[in-house]
Amino acid sequence: MLSIKNLHASVEGKEILKGINLEIKAGEVHAIMGPNGSGKSTLSQVLAGNEAFEITGGEVTLNGDNLLDLPTEERAREGIFLAFQYPVEIPGVSNLQFLRTAVNAMRKHRGEEEMNAAEFMKLAKEVSKQVDLDPAFLKRGVNEGFSGGEKKRNEIMQALLLQPKLAILDETDSGLDIDALQVVSNGVNALRAEDRAILMVTHYQRLLNHIVPDYVHVLAGGKIVKSGGRELALELEERGYGWLGIKDEDTSN
Amino acid sequence: MATTDKEVKELIKREYEHGFVTEIESDTFEPGLNEDVIRRLSELKQEPEFMLEWRLKAYRRWLEMDEPEWAHVDFPKVDYNAISYYSAPKKKEDMPQSLDEVDPELLRTYEKLGIPLHERAKLAGVAVDAVFDSVSVATTFKEPLEKAGVIFCPISEAVQKYPELVKKYLGSVVPAGDNYFAALNSAVFSDGSFVYIPKGVRCPMELSTYFRINAANTGQFERTLIIAEEGSYVSYLEGCTAPMRDENQLHAAVVELVILDDAQIKYSTVQNWYPGDENGKGGIYNFVTKRAACIGKNAKVSWTQVETGSAITWKYPSCVLRGENSVGEFYSVALTHNFQQADTGTKMIHLGKNTKSTIISKGISAGRSSNAYRGLVKFGPGADGARNFTQCDSLLIGDRCGAHTFPYIESKNKSAIVEHEATTSKVSDEQMFLCRQRGIDPEQAVSMIVNGFCKEVFKELPMEFAVEAGKLLEVSLEGSVG
Ligand SMILES: Nc1ncnc2c1ncn2[C@@H]1O[C@H](COP(=O)(O)OP(=O)(O)O)[C@@H](O)[C@H]1O
Numbered sequence: 001m002l003s004i005k006n007l008h009a010s011v012e013g014k015e016i017l018k019g020i021n022l023e024i025k026a027g028e029v030h031a032i033m034g035p036n037g038s039g040k041s042t043l044s045q046v047l048a049g050n051e052a053f054e055i056t057g058g059e060v061t062l063n064g065d066n067l068l069d070l071p072t073e074e075r076a077r078e079g080i081f082l083a084f085q086y087p088v089e090i091p092g093v094s095n096l097q098f099l100r101t102a103v104n105a106m107r108k109h110r111g112e113e114e115m116n117a118a119e120f121m122k123l124a125k126e127v128s129k130q131v132d133l134d135p136a137f138l139k140r141g142v143n144e145g146f147s148g149g150e151k152k153r154n155e156i157m158q159a160l161l162l163q164p165k166l167a168i169l170d171e172t173d174s175g176l177d178i179d180a181l182q183v184v185s186n187g188v189n190a191l192r193a194e195d196r197a198i199l200m201v202t203h204y205q206r207l208l209n210h211i212v213p214d215y216v217h218v219l220a221g222g223k224i225v226k227s228g229g230r231e232l233a234l235e236l237e238e239r240g241y242g243w244l245g246i247k248d249e250d251t252s253n
Numbered sequence: 254m255a256t257t258d259k260e261v262k263e264l265i266k267r268e269y270e271h272g273f274v275t276e277i278e279s280d281t282f283e284p285g286l287n288e289d290v291i292r293r294l295s296e297l298k299q300e301p302e303f304m305l306e307w308r309l310k311a312y313r314r315w316l317e318m319d320e321p322e323w324a325h326v327d328f329p330k331v332d333y334n335a336i337s338y339y340s341a342p343k344k345k346e347d348m349p350q351s352l353d354e355v356d357p358e359l360l361r362t363y364e365k366l367g368i369p370l371h372e373r374a375k376l377a378g379v380a381v382d383a384v385f386d387s388v389s390v391a392t393t394f395k396e397p398l399e400k401a402g403v404i405f406c407p408i409s410e411a412v413q414k415y416p417e418l419v420k421k422y423l424g425s426v427v428p429a430g431d432n433y434f435a436a437l438n439s440a441v442f443s444d445g446s447f448v449y450i451p452k453g454v455r456c457p458m459e460l461s462t463y464f465r466i467n468a469a470n471t472g473q474f475e476r477t478l479i480i481a482e483e484g485s486y487v488s489y490l491e492g493c494t495a496p497m498r499d500e501n502q503l504h505a506a507v508v509e510l511v512i513l514d515d516a517q518i519k520y521s522t523v524q525n526w527y528p529g530d531e532n533g534k535g536g537i538y539n540f541v542t543k544r545a546a547c548i549g550k551n552a553k554v555s556w557t558q559v560e561t562g563s564a565i566t567w568k569y570p571s572c573v574l575r576g577e578n579s580v581g582e583f584y585s586v587a588l589t590h591n592f593q594q595a596d597t598g599t600k601m602i603h604l605g606k607n608t609k610s611t612i613i614s615k616g617i618s619a620g621r622s623s624n625a626y627r628g629l630v631k632f633g634p635g636a637d638g639a640r641n642f643t644q645c646d647s648l649l650i651g652d653r654c655g656a657h658t659f660p661y662i663e664s665k666n667k668s669a670i671v672e673h674e675a676t677t678s679k680v681s682d683e684q685m686f687l688c689r690q691r692g693i694d695p696e697q698a699v700s701m702i703v704n705g706f707c708k709e710v711f712k713e714l715p716m717e718f719a720v721e722a723g724k725l726l727e728v729s730l731e732g733s734v735g
């Protein structure tokens with residue numbers, strides 16, 4: 001489904017991604033782990049098309065088509081979803097309005113009827129329950145005054161609503177207590193499907209106890225330095241990043 | 254405000270009955286302003302003697318005044334002798350004969366605004382023979398309004414039919430010599446609306462006026478006077494649209510509101526005069542004096558305005574809070590794009606005891622535009638226990654535009670309380686990225702973010718106006734991203 005070949009990207013003239021290679025097939029769950037500052041968020045943002053990052057080399061294809069030529073919104077409509085590490089607020093725009101606009105943009109792209117307010121309300125309420133978010137949140141401004149955990153649940157709710165082909169989840173576990181982690185993990189597991197791939201970015205292995213990945217990759221210094229199965233994550237937990245010769249200021253959790 | 258074809262036909266008939274249309278068509282004044290022009294204007298409108306005297310006095314005052322220069326706007330000097338002070342609609346053969354001949358860009362805008370087809374034709378200046386403003390609504394709802402004792406008619410009609418009311422209140426809130434443009438308006442105002450709500454009456458419906466300026470139409474100097482007697486209530490809506498023209502056009506209106514004991518006026522404006530093109534060519538100079546006098550105790554006035562049009566907007570709907578416990582509110586959204594300039598805000602003049610005022614101003618600047626909030630909150634010596642709350646928020650789109658805030662406070666009373674909050678923010682790249690990542694078009698994203706920013710003001714607008722205002726923002730913001 002997604003094929004990344006020798007991808008280089010820089011921001012403000014500084015090279016962050018230094019040749020990433022990754023193949024993700026439909027139905028698979030991949031985890032990308034790595035110390036802070038290793039480029040995990042950069043990779044996520046680059047895949048989603050954030051123009052703040054400059055692609056300096058390599059290619060990325062989605063089902064054979066060049067992804068890097070598409071603007072952000074078209075990538076989204078082709079099924080790429082990014083759950084943000086730090087979701088921004090949009091004051092005064094209700095979550096409901098925002099989400100309906102998004103869902104309808106996707107539906108329009110697929111040539112489907114747009115959903116009216118009542119239909120959408122019904123759907124949104126159901127999905128919000130799936131991530132244990134009070135439907136009252138639908139009426140609030142997008143991420144406005146949400147706690148860290150609420151923002152993360154809101155992101156997963158959006159993934160459930162938009163039903164992407166490739167969901168990239170950037171540190172969706174960070175800042176969550178055990179209960180919230182369970183809720184979010186249930187949401188992510190509900191996303192798992194034959195025709196959908198999930199790319200999970202995380203600093204910690206604990207998320208992987210709840211969402212068991214098919215593959216684990218270690219990102220360091222802008223490159224994937226090691227790939228393996230589930231057991232790689234456990235090994236990392238036990239031995240820390242230092243074991244791979246990587247410096248990390250924070251591996252405790 | 255939807256008007257059926259039948260109603261339009263009725264209006265057309267009505268106009269002909271008055272023999273008005275033919276008269277106007279043959280009667281366009283040469284450019285230039287002098288006492289003779291004013292006499293001719295007054296005569297044409299069959300005004301009583303007092304009106305002519307009033308106009309001439311205003312004109313003489315105006316001659317002695319200088320054009321103000323203090324606003325944060327910049328424009329070439331207006332040549333007042335190059336303007337025609339009575340310009341009738343263009344001859345029908347000069348106008349587009351059908352929608353096919355109208356600039357498609359303009360039609361696209363109307364379509365987006367959801368303006369019905371026959372309305373679009375009129376707005377575009379197609380030779381459909383129905384020029385109507387307040388008249389339309391007055392006609393449509395003539396009966397219930399008459400039953401309630403409400404007077405709603407063109408001010409030119411009021412001058413003839415209700416001279417006592419006009420004599421008593423015209424210029425009582427905005428005197429002829431108040432400022433340069435008010436003096437000019439007093440001398441040459443062409444038409445406008447007159448509303449009188451009798452004691453204890455709650456006006457049975459929202460009253461609305463759609464002003465449309467054609468270069469040759471009679472809307473440039475309109476004058477509105479609304480009187481709310483004791484314990485009465487009225488909600489008045491004003492919409493303004495103008496076709497595109499390359500020349501700048503001057504629009505100098507005056508609106509006066511008189512509010513007596515326990516009465517309330519809610520005045521909403523959606524102003525979308527032609528703003529000029531993306532290079533700053535053309536557009537309306539919108540220099541307007543709007544003021545409400547809360548004369549009675551517990552009187553209340555709210556100004557809600559959505560200003561998206563005009564090349565230059567210069568207006569400060571104000572409240573003189575004379576009556577004890579009277580309340581003034583100002584809710585404003587001012588959006589500027591391309592080369593538009595806006596200097597707008599309000600004046601809250603607290604004279605009576607325990608008077609209260611609220612100011613919520615939302616300024617949005619895009620392109621190379623300049624947007625200034627200018628507000629005065631003043632407390633007289635008698636304004637014991639008076640208070641004001643002011644919130645001024647500015648939103649910038651891009652980095653070539655400007656936002657400025659000029660809040661002035663003058664207090665002659667120690668017990669008065671003022672609270673002021675101000676913020677400036679940008680439509681951030683992160684917000685845009687979030688929206689686009691969810692599949693939303695960049696233009697739709699900007700309009701959604703801006704609508705969110707304006708929410709507090711939009712909720713003050715009557716429902717159908719709020720919808721229109723939202724759409725208007727979307728249209729006005731076109732081309733502001735990318
Ligand atoms: N917008 C940006 N401007 C400047 N530097 C950035 C920006 N985004 C990321 N970086 C830098 O890129 C490197 C990788 O960051 P990031 O991708 O966020 O890492 P991670 O998500 O793995 O913690 C860091 O050194 C960070 O400071």
Ligand SMILES: [Mg+2]
Nearest residue numbers: 040041085171
């Ligand atoms: Mg990160």
